[in-house]
Amino acid sequence: MESILEFNHINYAYHTLEGETKALSDITFSVANGEFVAIVGPSGCGKSTLLSLICGLIVPESGWIHLNGKPLNDNPTSIGYMLQHDHLFEWRTVYHNVLLGLEIQHKLSNKTRQKAKKLLESYGLGAFADSRPSQLSGGMRQRAALVRTLVLDPDILLLDEPFSALDYQTRLTVGDDIGQILRNEKKTAILVTHDLSEAVSLADRVFVLTKRPATLKTCVPVTFNLTADTPMNRRNAPEFKHYFNLLWKELNHDE
Amino acid sequence: MSKSTVSTAQQNYLNRLRAHRFIVWFLRVAILAGFLLLWEYTAAKDIIDSFIFCCPSRIAKCFLEMTKDGSIFLHIGVTLYETVISFALVTLVGILAAVLLWCSRKCSEVLDPYLVVLNSLPKSALAPLLIVWLGANRATIIVAGMSVAIFGSILSLYTSFTTVDEEKIKLIYTLRGGRFHALTKVVLPSSIPAIISNMKVNIGLCLVGVIIGEFLAARSGLGYLIIYSSQVFKMDWLLMSIVLLCIMAMGLYALIGGLEKLYLKKYSANYVNE
Numbered sequence: 001m002e003s004i005l006e007f008n009h010i011n012y013a014y015h016t017l018e019g020e021t022k023a024l025s026d027i028t029f030s031v032a033n034g035e036f037v038a039i040v041g042p043s044g045c046g047k048s049t050l051l052s053l054i055c056g057l058i059v060p061e062s063g064w065i066h067l068n069g070k071p072l073n074d075n076p077t078s079i080g081y082m083l084q085h086d087h088l089f090e091w092r093t094v095y096h097n098v099l100l101g102l103e104i105q106h107k108l109s110n111k112t113r114q115k116a117k118k119l120l121e122s123y124g125l126g127a128f129a130d131s132r133p134s135q136l137s138g139g140m141r142q143r144a145a146l147v148r149t150l151v152l153d154p155d156i157l158l159l160d161e162p163f164s165a166l167d168y169q170t171r172l173t174v175g176d177d178i179g180q181i182l183r184n185e186k187k188t189a190i191l192v193t194h195d196l197s198e199a200v201s202l203a204d205r206v207f208v209l210t211k212r213p214a215t216l217k218t219c220v221p222v223t224f225n226l227t228a229d230t231p232m233n234r235r236n237a238p239e240f241k242h243y244f245n246l247l248w249k250e251l252n253h254d255e
Numbered sequence: 256m257s258k259s260t261v262s263t264a265q266q267n268y269l270n271r272l273r274a275h276r277f278i279v280w281f282l283r284v285a286i287l288a289g290f291l292l293l294w295e296y297t298a299a300k301d302i303i304d305s306f307i308f309c310c311p312s313r314i315a316k317c318f319l320e321m322t323k324d325g326s327i328f329l330h331i332g333v334t335l336y337e338t339v340i341s342f343a344l345v346t347l348v349g350i351l352a353a354v355l356l357w358c359s360r361k362c363s364e365v366l367d368p369y370l371v372v373l374n375s376l377p378k379s380a381l382a383p384l385l386i387v388w389l390g391a392n393r394a395t396i397i398v399a400g401m402s403v404a405i406f407g408s409i410l411s412l413y414t415s416f417t418t419v420d421e422e423k424i425k426l427i428y429t430l431r432g433g434r435f436h437a438l439t440k441v442v443l444p445s446s447i448p449a450i451i452s453n454m455k456v457n458i459g460l461c462l463v464g465v466i467i468g469e470f471l472a473a474r475s476g477l478g479y480l481i482i483y484s485s486q487v488f489k490m491d492w493l494l495m496s497i498v499l500l501c502i503m504a505m506g507l508y509a510l511i512g513g514l515e516k517l518y519l520k521k522y523s524a525n526y527v528n529e
Binding site for chain 1: 420422423425426427428429430431432436440441444445447522
């Protein structure tokens with residue numbers, strides 16, 4: 001399959017007055033089109049740094065990143081980024097929050113407005129289009145944030161622990177919900193998480209990073225023998241425990 | 256909800272609340288009325304020297320006389336005009352300068368000590384200088400009004416701009432927006448409450464500056480009236496001017512309070528949750 005994203009020997013370090021903190025060391029991997037990749041690792045190991053690099057918010061110190069075979073700057077590939085918090089703006093209605101990316105990219109038209117409305121409808125937010133974000137539940141807010149990202153029709157979706165701010169029950173339902181949506185839309189997605197069961201229930205492959213400076217330790221392909229491959233069915237499948245334990249061991253046995 | 260569904264406990268609570276509000280308002284009015292009556296009584300009985308301390312009835316009579324010949328409206332109008340103009344300029348210049356500082360970190364770090372010094376300088380010291388530079392005219396008074404509020408306004412607006420959640424700005428960048436979008440989509444809209452509370456402070460400060468200016472460089476206005484009447488010992492004019500200034504300050508403040516209420520009403524959901 002065509003690979004949409006390539007990381008080649010990427011190094012990155014943070015600089016402060018106190019000194020240099022190496023965050024990523026010699027990371028190489030590629031992600032195929034339509035694949036769902038989860039990245040797990042000890043907290044503070046530089047998982048989010050990876051996403052910021054892909055998004056072009058920061059520039060690697062050495063190595064290169066290709067999206068659709070081209071370098072990042074001036075790349076027509078559209079990237080969607082979901083942050084840990086929804087960051088819906090209280091001074092905008094839900095509908096206008098969803099339009100934010102379109103406004104910024106000068107893509108507002110009747111067609112895109114229509115699309116935004118349709119997405120809100122299909123993710124159960126149609127009745128709340130004119131509400132303020134604070135009138136929505138945590139799960140609904142996260143779904144609205146997803147619509148804000150999806151309305152831009154991204155080729156690749158970066159998810160930076162987008163469910164970690166939710167309470168456990170909402171987290172399960174919204175996680176499964178959003179995972180299902182992404183699968184149906186056949187989006188390439190990269191999920192950063194510290195929740196192993198979330199990674200196993202959603203991903204096609206799970207990358208395990210080491211402690212800082214993070215290196216890519218292993219890559220675990222996750223396959224389930226299921227007729228309906230939904231996150232919920234995965235959680236109930238016998239292989240689930242196996243994958244969970246495998247990742248747990250990988251994370252906890254540093255050589 | 257109909258009245259019948261309110262429980263007795265709820266009714267008691269509402270009654271207590273109403274009684275509390277009544278007492279607060281009653282005492283407020285009573286203090287003012289008591290003070291005025293005491294003043295009037297002691298002046299009438301010559302317990303205090305009514306030549307120096309004047310009395311409420313003479314202040315009211317003086318006000319009525321000046322409304323008849325219309326001269327009081329000129330003075331009120333002049334002061335009000337100067338205050339509103341300097342307030343509008345402070346608000347505009349303050350926001351623009353804070354935006355510029357926000358746009359360039361270098362610029363803000365370079366200018367920071369100058370702003371701090373100018374802000375802590377007693378502005379009344381500048382007024383004589385302004386007269387020499389600009390002349391004894393209305394421009395001087397308006398600039399004097401601005402000088403009191405402008406530096407503090409820039410500093411506090413800039414601070415509120417910089418305390419905007421970095422993650423919200425990151426969101427703009429992830430949506431492929433630039434610094435300009437961060438400003439117009441996040442920083443300015445989220446700073447509106449700070450801008451309004453800054454305006455509340457500024458309107459009072461501008462009035463202070465305008466009065467200082469009028470003390471030194473005016474032929475009309477309430478500040479001029481205060482200085483003039485103190486020189487010719489017309490205590491009723493002086494005290495009336497001060498009362499009018501109180502009312503004007505209250506009115507201007509209430510106007511901005513109304514603006515704030517309007518904003519909160521429009522975005523009231525903000526204050527229901529979280």
